Every structure is written in C-alpha cells, then in structure tokens.
Amino acid sequence: MAKLFANKRFLTSVSALALLGVMSIGITPAQAEDAPVKVTVWSFGDVIQRDLVRQYQALHPNVTIEYTKYNLDDVNGTKLITQCSAYKLTKKLGGPDIVAVEVAYSGKWRATPSCFQDLRKMETSTTNVSAGVKAGLSATDLKSDYLPWRWAQGVGYDDSVIGIPTDVGGLEVAYRSDLFKAAGLPYQRDAVSKLWPTWDKFVETGKKYVAKLTAAQKKKNFSFIDDAGSIYTAMLNQGTSKYYDNDGTDAGKLVYKTNPAIKKAWDTTVAAMNAGISSKTAQFTADWPVGMNNGKFAVILSPAWMTEYIKAQAPTTKGKWDIANIPVGGGNQGGTQLTIPAGAVNKQAAYDFMTWYLAPAQQLQMFKKYGLFPSTPSLYSDPAVSGYNDPFFNNAPVGKIYSDGMLKLKPIFEGTCQRAIDMAFGAGLGRVQAKKQTSAASWTATLAALSKDKCLTTGN
Amino acid sequence: MSVTSDSLKSVKGSRRKSAPSPWRQKKIKPAKDTGGLASLNGKWGYLFTAPFFIMFLIFGLAPIVYSTVIAFFNWDPIGEIKYIGLQNFTELLADDRFWLALGNTLEIWALSTFPQLAMSIGLAAILRNKFLKGKTAWRTVLLVPNITSVIAVAIVFGQLFGRDFGMINNVIELFGFPRVDFIENSFASHVAIATMITWRWMGYNALIFLASMLAIPEELYESASLDGASAWKQFLYVTLPGLRNTITFVLIVGTIGGLQVFAEPLTLGGGLSGGSSRQFSTLTLFLYEQAFASYQWGYAAAVGILITVIVLIVSVINFVITRRLSSEDTK
Numbered sequence: 099m100a101k102l103f104a105n106k107r108f109l110t111s112v113s114a115l116a117l118l119g120v121m122s123i124g125i126t127p128a129q130a131e132d133a134p135v136k137v138t139v140w141s142f143g144d145v146i147q148r149d150l151v152r153q154y155q156a157l158h159p160n161v162t163i164e165y166t167k168y169n170l171d172d173v174n175g176t177k178l179i180t181q182c183s184a185y186k187l188t189k190k191l192g193g194p195d196i197v198a199v200e201v202a203y204s205g206k207w208r209a210t211p212s213c214f215q216d217l218r219k220m221e222t223s224t225t226n227v228s229a230g231v232k233a234g235l236s237a238t239d240l241k242s243d244y245l246p247w248r249w250a251q252g253v254g255y256d257d258s259v260i261g262i263p264t265d266v267g268g269l270e271v272a273y274r275s276d277l278f279k280a281a282g283l284p285y286q287r288d289a290v291s292k293l294w295p296t297w298d299k300f301v302e303t304g305k306k307y308v309a310k311l312t313a314a315q316k317k318k319n320f321s322f323i324d325d326a327g328s329i330y331t332a333m334l335n336q337g338t339s340k341y342y343d344n345d346g347t348d349a350g351k352l353v354y355k356t357n358p359a360i361k362k363a364w365d366t367t368v369a370a371m372n373a374g375i376s377s378k379t380a381q382f383t384a385d386w387p388v389g390m391n392n393g394k395f396a397v398i399l400s401p402a403w404m405t406e407y408i409k410a411q412a413p414t415t416k417g418k419w420d421i422a423n424i425p426v427g428g429g430n431q432g433g434t435q436l437t438i439p440a441g442a443v444n445k446q447a448a449y450d451f452m453t454w455y456l457a458p459a460q461q462l463q464m465f466k467k468y469g470l471f472p473s474t475p476s477l478y479s480d481p482a483v484s485g486y487n488d489p490f491f492n493n494a495p496v497g498k499i500y501s502d503g504m505l506k507l508k509p510i511f512e513g514t515c516q517r518a519i520d521m522a523f524g525a526g527l528g529r530v531q532a533k534k535q536t537s538a539a540s541w542t543a544t545l546a547a548l549s550k551d552k553c554l555t556t557g558n
Numbered sequence: 559m560s561v562t563s564d565s566l567k568s569v570k571g572s573r574r575k576s577a578p579s580p581w582r583q584k585k586i587k588p589a590k591d592t593g594g595l596a597s598l599n600g601k602w603g604y605l606f607t608a609p610f611f612i613m614f615l616i617f618g619l620a621p622i623v624y625s626t627v628i629a630f631f632n633w634d635p636i637g638e639i640k641y642i643g644l645q646n647f648t649e650l651l652a653d654d655r656f657w658l659a660l661g662n663t664l665e666i667w668a669l670s671t672f673p674q675l676a677m678s679i680g681l682a683a684i685l686r687n688k689f690l691k692g693k694t695a696w697r698t699v700l701l702v703p704n705i706t707s708v709i710a711v712a713i714v715f716g717q718l719f720g721r722d723f724g725m726i727n728n729v730i731e732l733f734g735f736p737r738v739d740f741i742e743n744s745f746a747s748h749v750a751i752a753t754m755i756t757w758r759w760m761g762y763n764a765l766i767f768l769a770s771m772l773a774i775p776e777e778l779y780e781s782a783s784l785d786g787a788s789a790w791k792q793f794l795y796v797t798l799p800g801l802r803n804t805i806t807f808v809l810i811v812g813t814i815g816g817l818q819v820f821a822e823p824l825t826l827g828g829g830l831s832g833g834s835s836r837q838f839s840t841l842t843l844f845l846y847e848q849a850f851a852s853y854q855w856g857y858a859a860a861v862g863i864l865i866t867v868i869v870l871i872v873s874v875i876n877f878v879i880t881r882r883l884s885s886e887d888t889k
C-alpha cells in the first residue's frame with residue numbers, strides 16, 4: 099500500500115517535471131500571450147466607445163476590456179484620490195488599469211506623478227504590430243503624433259508622462275443662421291466669422307442681435323449667447339498662461355492676481371453680461387436643451403463633441419445651425435488623457451490597449467462614427483477630416499474649421515489648485531450676472547476668497 | 559438568544575431539585591458543558607450579532623477614528639501630511655464660509671421640518687379615518703417618494719423650479735407675480751431644497767404618525783365625543799397629546815438628517831460651492847468641497863467633527879425639552 103502510494107507520488111512528480119520541460123522548450127511564450135487578461139478601465143462620458151472595444155477584443159480574444167462609466171467628479175476627484183492614497187499606504191497592486199483624467203483635474207494630477215505609471219518607461223509589445231502599432235514604442239516615441247498643447251496636459255511636473263491624449267474639443271461658434279437672418283445680421287458663415295475678429299466685436303454683434311428681440315422674449319431671458327460665462331473660459335484658453343506661470347518649479351508660480359489675461363477675460367465677460375447678450379442659461383442644466391430648440395439663444399461656444407450633443411437634443415433644428423470661427427481664432431474646452439495608475443496590475447496589457455485605442459487610425463474611426471475630434475494632427479489633412487461637412491450645420495466644413503483652430507493653440511501650464519481657482523472666478527462672474535454684486539466688488543471678493551482658500555494657502 | 563437558553567436551563571435545574579424555592583433558584587449555576595447548543599453558554603449570541611459589529615467596525619468606527627485623527631493634520635491625501643494641532647478648528651471657526659453654510663443648513667432645516675411636521679400629521683389624520691377606502695394602497699403610495707432616487711428627485715424638481723421655462727414659475731406668473739430665480743435667490747433656493755426634502759419624507763413620517771395614532775385607545779375618542787367634543791377638538795385634545803413622543807422622535811431624526819442635507823443642494827446648482835454666492839452651500843456640501851475640490855482632508859474632517867458636535871447639541875436641547883414636557887405631563 100505504502101509502496102503504491104510512493105509510486106504514485108513518483109509518477110506525478112515525473113509527469114510534472116516533464117510538463118515543465120515541455121513548457122520551457124517552446125510553449126511558454128505562446129501561453130503568456132494567450133493567457134486571459136482583464137483590463138479594467140474607469141472612464142466617464144464618451145471616452146471609451148463600445149464599438150472600438152469590441153474590435154480590440156476581436157483582435158485579441160484573450161483580452162477583456164472592462165470599462166465603467168462614472169460621473170467625472172466622482173472618478174477624477176473621489177475615486178482616483180482614494181485609489182492612489184490606498185496604494186501609497188499599502189503598496190498593494192489592484193484597482194483599475196486605466197483611468198481617464200479630464201483636463202480640469204490635470205493640474206492636480208500632474209502635481210502627483212507618483213500616482214501614475216511613467217509612460218516613458220513603458221514599451222509597446224508585439225501584440226498590435228499587425229494592427230499598425232509598432233513594437234517597442236515608449237511615450238517619448240509617441241509624442242510627435244499628438245498636438246503639443248494637448249500632450250502637455252498629460253505631462254507631470256517632473257516631466258514624466260502620465261497620460262496620452264484622447265480626442266480634442268476645440269472651440270468654435272455654433273450659431274442659428276435662421277435667427278441671425280431674422281435679426282437682419284449677416285448669416286453666411288464666412289460673413290459671420292468676419293463679424294467678430296475680436297471678442298469686443300463679438301459683444302457688439304450680440305447687442306445688435308438683442309436689439310431686435312421683443313419685450314416678451316426678453317422677459318423670458320431670450321438673448322444672444324447661452325451663457326456669457328463661457329466667454330471667460332474661451333478667452334483664457336486662447337492665451338499662454340492662466341493662473342500659474344511655469345517658473346521651472348514643480349508647483350509653478352501663482353499669478354492669478356496679476357495676470358492681465360485673466361482681468362481682460364473677466365472684463366469682457368462682464369461687458370457681455372451688462373450688455374444683456376447672455377440668456378443666463380448654464381450649460382447642461384434643464385433649461386439648456388429647451389433653449390436650443392426654441393431659439394432662446396442664437397449662439398453657443400461649442401467644442402467639436404458638443405455638436406453631437408446639439409444634434410441629439412435639438413433634432414428638429416437641423417439645417418438651421420451653422421459653424422463660424424471663434425473670435426481671435428483657436429479655442430478649446432475640455433480634453434481627456436488615458437492614464438495608468440501606479441498601482442495597476444496589468445500595465446503592459448493596458449498600455450498596449452491604450453496605444454492602439456489612441457493611435458491615429460482609431461481616432462479617425464472615432465471621428466467618423468462619433469464626431470470626436472482627433473488629437474493627432476496628421477489626420478487633419480486626411481480627406482475624411484478636412485473634407486467633412488456636417489448637414490446638421492448647414493453643410494459647414496466642420497472638419498476644416500475645427501482643425502484650423504486646433505493648430506493655433508499653445509500649451510498652458512496647469513497648476514494644482516486650478517479647479518478651485520476656476521470655480522472661484524466662475525462664482526464671481528455668476529454673482530455679477532445675477533446682479534448681486536458689481537464687477538469691481540465681485541472681483542475683490544473673489545480674490546479675497548482665494549487668498550483664504552486652504553488649497554492655495556497651504557501651498558500645495 | 560443567550561437569555562432564553564439560560565432561563566430554560568435554570569427552569570430545568572429547578573425541577574430536578576426537591577424544593578423549587580425562588581430564592582434558591584438564583585444561586586443555581588448554569589449546567590456544565592454537556593455538548594449541544596446550550597453548552598456554549600450564550601457564546602452563540604456573539605456569533606449572531608457579529609455581522610453587525612464587524613460591519614460597524616469597518617464602515618462606522620474606523621472612519622470615525624480615521625477622520626478624528628486627520629482633523630489634527632494638514633492632510634493632503636496624496637501629498638504632504640503634517641501635524642498642526644488645533645489649527646484646522648481655529649481656522650474653521652474664523653471661516654465665514656463655515657458660518658454661512660451653518661446658517662443655510664439651519665434655515666433649510668427649519669423650512670423643511672416644521673411645515674412637513676404639520677402636513678404629515680394632517681395626512682396621518684386623514685388616513686386614520688375609518689371610512690377611508692383602499693387604506694393599504696394609500697399607505698403604499700405615501701412611501702413612493704421615499705424610495706425614489708434623490709438624484710432623480712433633484713432633476714425633476716430642477717425642471718419644475720426652472721427660471722425661464724419651469725412650471726412653478728409659470729404658475730407664479732399666472733398670478734401676476736414676477737418670475738423667481740430659484741437658484742440665484744438665496745431664500746428661494748432654500749425653499750426649493752426644503753420642498754424636495756419635504757416631498758421625500760412627508761409620507762414616511764405620516765406613516766409613523768399613523769402607527770402612533772392607531773395606538774391611542776379608541777375609548778378616549780368615544781368618551782370625548784360623548785362629552786360633545788367636535789372632530790377638531792378631539793384632534794387637539796386627544797390625538798396631539800398622544801403623539802407627543804412620536805413628534806419628538808420625528809423631530810430628532812429629522813434634525814439629524816436635516817443637518818446633513820447634501821444631494822439636493824449639490825444637484826440643484828451642479829457645483830460644489832453651492833451657488834455663486836454660496837447661497838445654498840450646506841455643512842456637508844462644504845465638507846465635500848473642502849475634501850474633493852481643495853483636497854483638504856484634514857480641514858474637511860474638522861468640519862465633520864463640528865457637524866457631529868452641532869448634532870449633539872441640538873439633540874440634547876431636544877432631549878431636555880422632551881423631558882420637561884413629559885414631567886409636566888405627570889404633574
């Protein structure tokens with residue numbers, strides 16, 4: 099009995115050894131490639147598209163991309179913070195393999211590159227060679243594919259690369275040509291673009307438009323632009339610096355009190371509010387889509403992705419909209435990078451998916467299918483982009499207008515408290531719009547509030 | 559669990575003795591281990607109550623201890639951590655944003671609690687009516703607002719309260735009054751939030767009041783009506799005194815909830831600062847803003863501790879008032 103048992107054990111160990119031997123001879127690499135991998139993605143909005151995920155899974159039957167959509171503030175604020183602090187505390191790998199980070203939060207995350215995998219140290223494997231992504235590419239090699247200012251939003255203070263850009267928003271003017279015509283204004287897109295070479299001229303045009311509205315309309319806040327507050331953001335993004343100056347230090351230098359660009363954007367926005375050209379309809383509130391349909395406002399400063407939103411919310415206004423150039427030229431709103439958290443388990447699989455997903459070929463697909471504008475300028479000369487006219491916007495050459503604008507922007511240094519400062523100035527403008535404070539009083543109150551804000555006073 | 563098995567044992571034990579005197583019974587020790595459930599001498603009780611305490615330790619006690627500790631630090635969750643003693647608290651007490659949030663919270667609490675109290679007692683009185691048809695259906699309907707998602711409620715109410723196209727403003731205009739901006743106007747925004755809270759909790763509280771009303775002896779009403787008391791007098795002098803303890807209960811629970819109003823103001827304005835002049839920033843919204851927009855976890859934890867202190871103070875006041883009321887009752 100005992101002997102038999104011993105024999106059995108002997109046999110087992112022999113066969114195990116044999117198996118190991120076989121594996122080490124030739125099967126191992128193949129097995130590693132085919133081992134099932136699950137890549138977990140935390141995203142929001144339309145960052146991850148199901149069709150492309152299916153395509154990737156068809157290319158790699160062993161890979162599962164599991165993506166979950168969250169609310170932006172939840173995923174970039176709460177969830178990512180708790181994930182990173184937990185990782186720093188326990189050093190345990192786990193959680194998501196890819197997280198989508200929006201530019202509003204990029205200032206914060208660029209200050210803590212230790213929360214992310216430095217993508218300069220990653221290399222693409224051979225897995226996507228047949229799909230057009232070469233092997234051995236680090237983020238440094240990929241950089242030249244993307245718009246420089248867009249790339250900069252994913253670079254940490256220590257020059258590490260924490261994220262690769264997804265689509266780009268851009269910013270142009272979506273306007274109702276029928277309402278412009280009714281108000282006696284030029285309504286052809288080239289003539290409209292010429293109406294406002296500067297923001298002051300934009301406000302002037304608004305005044306002319308509002309003068310033609312009836313008293314009953316004005317009573318219901320019918321006006322020119324949906325929300326004058328968007329002028330402030332648009333103007334700031336056309337510059338080279340916002341609240342911080344890149345002085346070579348990690349945190350940058352706070353210049354929100356002295357940067358003339360901020361005061362100028364503030365003053366122009368206040369001028370627009372005082373001229374009554376704002377319908378005071380905040381974007382993404384209940385009243386906003388209503389206004390798109392009933393002509394409460396004739397103008398929206400619209401990133402490329404917002405054109406899809408307008409189509410979905412106001413389908414009956416098809417053909418009444420058009421796209422003109424933004425005053426001064428060039429603009430942006432929003433933008434997302436895909437990042438790999440430092441605590442991710444499947445970094446290689448995540449990096450391979452990411453580099454494929456954000457490569458020009460796939461960005462072109464996303465543009466064609468979902469109107470998400472590519473962040474890879476090599477596509478701007480592709481006829482699919484440059485020749486794209488949108489029937490909803492009266493056949494405007496949307497592809498050309500937006501890509502021209504994208505190329506005009508420069509990188510802006512984003513700092514840690516970016517979002518807190520943005521919120522404070524936004525609230526300040528809101529008080530002026532609601533006529534609670536004069537512009538001067540609100541400006542003083544905003545600076546006073548910021549000088550007490552703990553995010554700024556603790557210096558991180 | 560343990561109590562029943564022990565008492566069973568003592569009864570059994572006493573049967574075996576010749577003289578089952580109640581005095582001796584006390585001295586009988588529990589039987590020695592003989593196997594089986596009873597032999598564990600009530601240890602099973604710990605096992606069965608354990609899930610609650612384990613959950614409480616993880617999700618209740620641990621966060622309380624953690625936030626109490628970090629309140630004394632300058633605690634950036636992913637950056638620098640430095641002990642600063644009481645500085646968070648002294649800064650907080652000098653922070654006008656905190657006092658503004660406290661004022662807003664109390665105003666919203668008052669606006670949502672007292673009208674709601676009257677309305678839910680009224681609703682309960684209607685439901686108590688003997689001749690009401692479909693009682694169960696009515697009672698079920700009352701709970702529907704309570705199980706609706708807060709976010710859904712906030713979105714629907716956001717549309718109703720809309721400044722330019724909202725239904726409520728259309729009605730206001732119909733009566734010849736100017737349209738109200740339910741977001742920018744401070745008091746109006748509090749009314750809007752209080753309405754959402756009232757809508758959500760009124761039915762729930764009505765059911766609690768109803769249960770309490772049904773416990774009032776029918777004879778009291780009979781003798782009252784024999785004495786010629788009208789329905790209104792009966793309500794005033796029989797029903798209301800009978801509800802005294804329930805009212806206190808509802809008030810205390812409502813106060814604890816009311817001081818933690820969060821989702822409604824967050825979704826009303828869509829921002830963490832509670833409006834352009836912080837007009838509907840509540841205590842918990844301020845806490846959240848400090849933690850997740852300014853990344854000041856220590857400061858936010860200090861806010862949390864002060865909220866606890868405030869809830870304690872208000873509860874003590876409530877308790878003292880109730881004690882006084884009930885002692886007056888016995889005089």
